[in-house]
Amino acid sequence: MTIRHKRQAYDGIVAVSPASVPYQRFSKEAAHWWIARALRQSITAAALMPGDIDGLTVSSFTLFPDSAVGLTQHLGLSPRWLDDIPMGGACGVAALRRAARAVQSGDANVVACVAGDTNHVDSFRRTLSSFSRFAQDASYPYGAGGPNACFALLTDHYMRQFGATREDFGSICVAQRQNALSNPHAVMKSPLTMDQYLSAREISDPIALFDCVMPVAGAEAFLVMHEEDAQSTGLPYAHIRSTIERHNAFPDDPIQMRGGWEMDVDELYAMAGLKPSDMDLVQTYDDYPVIVMMQLEDLGFCGKGEAPAFVRAHNLTIGGDFPHNTSGGQLSAGQPGAAGGFLGLVEAIRQVTGKAGPTQVPGARNALASGFGMINYDRGLCSGAIILSGSGDD
Amino acid sequence: MTDPLTQPPKKNPQIRTRVPTRPSHFRSRAALGIAAAAAEGRFMLQVCADCGVVQYPPRDACCGCLSVELPWQDVSSTGRLIAETTVRTSTNTYFRERTPWRVGTVRLAIGPSVICHIHGDLAVDDEARIVSLLDKSGQGVLFAVPANATANMEDDPQMREMTCDPKFRRVLITDARNENTPALAKALADAQASMIFIGEAESWRPYPGQQAIHAMANIEVLPLDVTDTRSVAELCGEIGGKTDILINNARFVRPGGITGRDDVVFAREEMEVNYFGLLRLAQAFGPAMRGRGADGDNSAVAWVNMMSVHAWSNSPDYGLFSASSAAALSLSQNLRAELWGGGVRVLNVFTGPTEDEWHQPLPPPKVTPEAIARSMITGLRGGLEDVFVGDVAKDLIERWRVSPKILEREMIETMGTGS
Numbered sequence: 001m002t003i004r005h006k007r008q009a010y011d012g013i014v015a016v017s018p019a020s021v022p023y024q025r026f027s028k029e030a031a032h033w034w035i036a037r038a039l040r041q042s043i044t045a046a047a048l049m050p051g052d053i054d055g056l057t058v059s060s061f062t063l064f065p066d067s068a069v070g071l072t073q074h075l076g077l078s079p080r081w082l083d084d085i086p087m088g089g090a091c092g093v094a095a096l097r098r099a100a101r102a103v104q105s106g107d108a109n110v111v112a113c114v115a116g117d118t119n120h121v122d123s124f125r126r127t128l129s130s131f132s133r134f135a136q137d138a139s140y141p142y143g144a145g146g147p148n149a150c151f152a153l154l155t156d157h158y159m160r161q162f163g164a165t166r167e168d169f170g171s172i173c174v175a176q177r178q179n180a181l182s183n184p185h186a187v188m189k190s191p192l193t194m195d196q197y198l199s200a201r202e203i204s205d206p207i208a209l210f211d212c213v214m215p216v217a218g219a220e221a222f223l224v225m226h227e228e229d230a231q232s233t234g235l236p237y238a239h240i241r242s243t244i245e246r247h248n249a250f251p252d253d254p255i256q257m258r259g260g261w262e263m264d265v266d267e268l269y270a271m272a273g274l275k276p277s278d279m280d281l282v283q284t285y286d287d288y289p290v291i292v293m294m295q296l297e298d299l300g301f302c303g304k305g306e307a308p309a310f311v312r313a314h315n316l317t318i319g320g321d322f323p324h325n326t327s328g329g330q331l332s333a334g335q336p337g338a339a340g341g342f343l344g345l346v347e348a349i350r351q352v353t354g355k356a357g358p359t360q361v362p363g364a365r366n367a368l369a370s371g372f373g374m375i376n377y378d379r380g381l382c383s384g385a386i387i388l389s390g391s392g393d394d
Numbered sequence: 395m396t397d398p399l400t401q402p403p404k405k406n407p408q409i410r411t412r413v414p415t416r417p418s419h420f421r422s423r424a425a426l427g428i429a430a431a432a433a434e435g436r437f438m439l440q441v442c443a444d445c446g447v448v449q450y451p452p453r454d455a456c457c458g459c460l461s462v463e464l465p466w467q468d469v470s471s472t473g474r475l476i477a478e479t480t481v482r483t484s485t486n487t488y489f490r491e492r493t494p495w496r497v498g499t500v501r502l503a504i505g506p507s508v509i510c511h512i513h514g515d516l517a518v519d520d521e522a523r524i525v526s527l528l529d530k531s532g533q534g535v536l537f538a539v540p541a542n543a544t545a546n547m548e549d550d551p552q553m554r555e556m557t558c559d560p561k562f563r564r565v566l567i568t569d570a571r572n573e574n575t576p577a578l579a580k581a582l583a584d585a586q587a588s589m590i591f592i593g594e595a596e597s598w599r600p601y602p603g604q605q606a607i608h609a610m611a612n613i614e615v616l617p618l619d620v621t622d623t624r625s626v627a628e629l630c631g632e633i634g635g636k637t638d639i640l641i642n643n644a645r646f647v648r649p650g651g652i653t654g655r656d657d658v659v660f661a662r663e664e665m666e667v668n669y670f671g672l673l674r675l676a677q678a679f680g681p682a683m684r685g686r687g688a689d690g691d692n693s694a695v696a697w698v699n700m701m702s703v704h705a706w707s708n709s710p711d712y713g714l715f716s717a718s719s720a721a722a723l724s725l726s727q728n729l730r731a732e733l734w735g736g737g738v739r740v741l742n743v744f745t746g747p748t749e750d751e752w753h754q755p756l757p758p759p760k761v762t763p764e765a766i767a768r769s770m771i772t773g774l775r776g777g778l779e780d781v782f783v784g785d786v787a788k789d790l791i792e793r794w795r796v797s798p799k800i801l802e803r804e805m806i807e808t809m810g811t812g813s
Contacts, residue, residue, distance in 0.1 A: 124485065125485040125486075128485055129418055129420070129485070129486075130420070133422050133451075134451045136418070136420050136421065136422070137421050137422050137424075137425035137451050137452060138425070138450070138451035138452075138508070138509060139509050140418050140486075141417050141418050141529065141531075141533065141535055142497045142509050142510065142511055142535065143481035143484060143489050143495045143497045143511075144417065144418065144481075144484045144485055144486030144488075144489045145479070145481035145483070145484055145489075145495075145497070146484075146485060148481075148483070149479055149481050149497060150509075152479035152481075153477040153478070153479050153497075153498070153499050153509070154477070156477045156478055156479055156518070157476060157477035157499070160477075160518065201482075202480075202482050203482055203483050204479045204480065204481045204482060204483070205479050205480040205482070206479075207479070251457070254476060254499075254501040254507045255476055255477055255499050255501075255507060377451055377509075378499065378507060378509055
């Protein structure tokens with residue numbers, strides 16, 4: 001059945017009050033603790049009280065045995081609209097577009113979108129072994145390499161198919177590390193050279209240490225509300241120009257070479273009335289650099305297989321001609337579980353509202369943030385993207 | 395080609411024996427079909443009964459049409475390796491101890507792509523064949539091997555983790571008196587077993603194969619009477635720590651059902667050998683083998699039971715023997731569950747009537763010792779759990795799978811064919 005009904009724009013709905021709780025490598029605290037801190041930071045910055053929040057989305061891998069419902073009682077919230085979004089790296093985009101519709105329709109006035117996870121010493125192993133049924137049945141028994149091994153297979157195939165080199169992936173990682181040096185909260189604090197990247201310890205060939213994110217504890221949040229409410233409190237805000245979301249795209253591809261963005265990218269730019277070259281910065285989901293390359297291709301910045309040449313031809317740092325993952329991304333800031341799906345989006349809200357501080361891209365008004373999540377078996381299933389516009393630092 | 399395995403050095407008793415660890419054994423119920431196929435050395439996947447789409451990973455509903463009719467079928471195992479990686483760090487202790495470990499993505503000719511273990515002789519873009527194997531957790535996994543056999547391919551370290559190859563392993567055959575012992579010993583010697591221990595009860599009493607057995611190379615005949623708990627314990631004390639494969643071929647069989655006998659003398663003897671004999675061996679050798687499941691290239695790896703296929707469905711002409719076999723089959727499942735922790739496989743070799751004096755009046759086909767020996771080697775090399783030798787056994791298990799009740803009726807029809 002073809003879609004016959006035109007999508008509504010998100011007119012009058014804005015994202016505000018981006019909040020990031022500085023990450024820690026390991027934490028003795030629970031996910032609830034991290035989520036509460038991000039929520040409080042975001043609500044306080046908007047000069048609101050917890051009781052003003054009548055909508056909530058929650059994304060977390062480590063809340064068990066709780067879900068979003070349990071969290072309402074734990075945190076003393078009484079929302080009239082609640083969503084639990086278990087989409088990993090795509091949860092930020094999914095949360096924002098759901099929240100925007102809830103506010104637009106009047107189901108809620110102010111929706112808080114939060115993602116957060118703790119990271120105990122044994123959390124990563126436990127998460128891997130029971131991540132999904134297909135992972136349990138058909139990937140974890142094979143070397144138990146976790147996402148490193150799965151993305152190594154995708155990387156190996158991508159390199160063979162398109163002639164990408166380790167240096168091409170390295171240029172993404174090195175640029176992001178340089179960006180991270182401007183982000184005081186980034187977990188990685190020392191520069192990364194190409195030589196260091198290339199000679200790093202092998203993890204799962206062809207993936208080596210600096211292709212991998214470091215699991216950390218952390219939380220991120222933002223609020224979605226009516227533009228007039230943001231204006232009345234003097235909050236800087238970002239317009240939602242367009243969003244897309246897709247799951248289990250191209251199931252017949254023998255191995256993943258593209259994500260769901262490719263199915264929906266035309267609509268993404270058409271709805272926004274913008275084109276790729278209008279973007280002042282791009283925040284891709286960077287669990288591994290090969291996925292960054294797929295996003296650059298599938299989101300229209302270059303053709304399929306051309307990302308290696310693209311990253312060779314462009315400067316991906318804050319001051320470069322293609323500012324990308326300006327806070328350092330997960331590769332250098334750390335991967336705080338589900339909050340990794342918020343990291344780029346929260347940074348994009350800051351950028352287009354001129355509030356990114358040391359990582360600010362001068363004059364940034366339009367930003368694209370994309371998400372990618374859930375290696376259910378052999379590929380990431382969730383993809384999403386969003387275009388935000390702000391008035392910059394005017 | 396694969397580097398040929400070399401004879402493992404004699405074990406240094408001062409070095410700690412490595413504790414067996416396992417890959418993850420957690421599976422959904424649907425995924426257990428892979429193990430069920432691997433137990434018999436078959437490559438099976440679910441195929442939708444409504445639309446024909448081949449499913450992988452195993453599912454509860456068809457990804458093509460949402461049908462829940464997904465029977466397991468033997469399917470083509472050919473494909474091509476399209477990506478590979480060598481895992482160098484793992485969160486699982488078993489793999490962490492065995493890195494580097496190669497895995498890859500094989501696109502099957504029948505549709506799905508599978509993540510699988512890959513053989514050392516397989517490179518990207520090569521034609522591959524997928525085999526289902528049981529790993530050290532006892533669960534089914536997919537293993538990609540070259541489409542055409544390569545030199546020493548069975549010695550691939552990852553492959554040897556999944557199989558029970560007798561090469562360079564030390565084997566105990568429990569009953570020298572069984573007619574099949576010379577054939578079993580010869581087959582194991584041909585398969586390069588490094589030492590073959592053979593248990594012999596009542597050595598003062600001669601038996602047909604005695605001289606042949608004692609004349610074989612790399613053989614050590616040792617006293618063992620499986621009906622005597624002390625005898626079993628004594629032998630285990632002597633060789634329990636170096637028994638890598640135990641082959642229990644001890645058997646007591648007499649024709650006859652309930653009314654064909656006036657007492658329980660033979661029935662008790664059948665239980666004494668076929669059931670309690672297995673239990674005595676299991677209580678002695680089981681813990682010793684389970685503890686040596688990860689003891690290098692000649693780790694403890696398999697327990698083989700020679701068993702009548704009538705363990706599955708009673709043959710009235712051998713009714714009481716069948717009953718003891720059924721008890722032994724049930725006990726072997728208990729043993730499998732308890733050896734699981736050490737990664738030691740339990741292989742049951744099921745036969746129909748064997749070519750020997752106690753089945754003399756039965757019509758052919760009957761199973762020869764050589765056929766049993768061949769199947770045993772195949773089962774060990776394939777790391778199987780169930781092998782059915784000969785036409786009678788294969789036919790019976792197929793009928794059992796269709797309907798045990800119908801088979802029970804059919805077995806009544808066989809009454810008297812051997813008298």
